Amino acid sequence: EREEPNYYGAGPALLPTDVLQQAALDLINYQNLGLGVGEISHRSKQAVSIVDETKVNLTRLLAIPDTHEVFFMQGGGTSGFSSSAANLMAAYAKRTGKKGKAAYAVTGTWSKKAYEEALRLGFEAEAVVDVKKQNGKFGDIPPTSEWKPVNSDYAYLYYCDNETVNGIEFQQVPEAYAAGVEIVADMSSNFLSRKIDVSQYGLILAGAQKNVGLAGLSIYIIKKNLLEQAGDEELKQLGVPLSPIAFHYPTVVQNNSAYNTIPIFTLHIINLVLKKLLAQGGLAVQEATNGRKAAALYSVLDSYPQLFKLPVATGVRSKMNIVFTIEGEGNEDEFLKLSGARGLTGLKGHRSVGGMRASLYNAVTEKSVQSLVDFTKEFAESRK
Numbered sequence: 001e002r003e004e005p006n007y008y009g010a011g012p013a014l015l016p017t018d019v020l021q022q023a024a025l026d027l028i029n030y031q032n033l034g035l036g037v038g039e040i041s042h043r044s045k046q047a048v049s050i051v052d053e054t055k056v057n058l059t060r061l062l063a064i065p066d067t068h069e070v071f072f073m074q075g076g077g078t079s080g081f082s083s084s085a086a087n088l089m090a091a092y093a094k095r096t097g098k099k100g101k102a103a104y105a106v107t108g109t110w111s112k113k114a115y116e117e118a119l120r121l122g123f124e125a126e127a128v129v130d131v132k133k134q135n136g137k138f139g140d141i142p143p144t145s146e147w148k149p150v151n152s153d154y155a156y157l158y159y160c161d162n163e164t165v166n167g168i169e170f171q172q173v174p175e176a177y178a179a180g181v182e183i184v185a186d187m188s189s190n191f192l193s194r195k196i197d198v199s200q201y202g203l204i205l206a207g208a209q210k211n212v213g214l215a216g217l218s219i220y221i222i223k224k225n226l227l228e229q230a231g232d233e234e235l236k237q238l239g240v241p242l243s244p245i246a247f248h249y250p251t252v253v254q255n256n257s258a259y260n261t262i263p264i265f266t267l268h269i270i271n272l273v274l275k276k277l278l279a280q281g282g283l284a285v286q287e288a289t290n291g292r293k294a295a296a297l298y299s300v301l302d303s304y305p306q307l308f309k310l311p312v313a314t315g316v317r318s319k320m321n322i323v324f325t326i327e328g329e330g331n332e333d334e335f336l337k338l339s340g341a342r343g344l345t346g347l348k349g350h351r352s353v354g355g356m357r358a359s360l361y362n363a364v365t366e367k368s369v370q371s372l373v374d375f376t377k378e379f380a381e382s383r384k
């Protein structure tokens with residue numbers, strides 16, 4: 001039992017109370033087994049059916065075509081972007097017999113980390129756009145006509161669809177730019193927030209702990225032909241770094257996401273969230289609701305331009321993570337203090353950028369957003 005929280009944390013984030021209530025019961029006694037869902041073997045019939053059902057529900061929600069495969073692994077967004085390089089390169093090596101290059105669109109904190117990780121692991125990675133280098137700060141996405149062009153020497157283009165720290169969201173897939181090159185998208189913080197066309201992507205990856213579940217699991221949707229990868233010996237000869245076995249996508253898929261122990265309780269929660277989303281009408285409904293939520297908050301922030309500063313260009317504003325700063329000595333502390341006193345929490349910006357951040361993931365209701373909008377308006381009026 002709890003009162004409905006007004007919580008806008010960036011992740012781990014809010015989950016629906018009824019999902020948590022069901023999960024709490026299942027943690028103790030799952031389907032009358034006399035054992036909790038976290039205690040059963042990951043190879044038991046019940047665990048396998050959780051894996052299978054979650055795949056089916058995700059496939060329905062996202063209308064995933066037959067060309068693509070869903071799988072789950074331990075870890076989060078970081079294990080996702082770390083592991084994507086070796087796997088995409090091994091697929092490229094299989095296809096071309098060559099060592100490929102990787103293109104990274106560096107548009108915020110998380111894509112920058114992914115780019116640096118690919119370099120660190122020894123891949124030939126290149127930033128085809130680096131917004132901070134170019135403009136001194138993250139806050140916009142330059143048109144792809146200004147990015148360094150890619151060609152068939154590149155195995156993939158990596159981008160972060162929603163930059164959680166910076167509040168920047170791509171409004172379209174850079175598909176034309178990346179023609180002939182596989183697209184890898186980190187959707188950790190906007191996964192299932194709206195409809196997408198899965199066929200446009202080589203790989204979608206997402207950590208679970210924002211829109212879909214608890215920390216500990218990451219979700220992958222991959223084009224099946226990218227599971228055809230060069231063998232270890234061939235990769236060694238080409239000088240392509242190997243993937244650790246637990247993150248070797250073909251191995252994980254061959255074992256139905258249970259090559260090693262999958263955190264089945266965490267996956268069960270994801271499945272409960274997916275069922276709820278389906279019952280609520282699917283992603284078209286989420287998209288419309290999330291659009292209204294973000295518009296309501298941006299609108300009040302835009303109404304007081306002397307007080308609230310929004311660092312992100314209007315065209316690339318995130319619907320999930322709304323970042324802003326507050327002018328005037330002490331006003332940010334005051335905003336946090338007064339909102340906190342009203343039970344509105346999780347609004348402090350990421351430590352690296354400061355300011356405020358309101359994360360309006362799927363589980364944050366319109367009612368809760370309205371409470372935040374009302375407070376923000378009152379606060380602004382009181383500073384006039």
Ligand code: PMP
Pocket residue numbers: 011075076077078079110160162163164165186187188189207
């Ligand atoms: N990518 C994005 C877009 C994120 O928001 C985060 C986490 N905030 C990560 C990657 C890293 O995720 P994790 O902490 O699960 O490794």
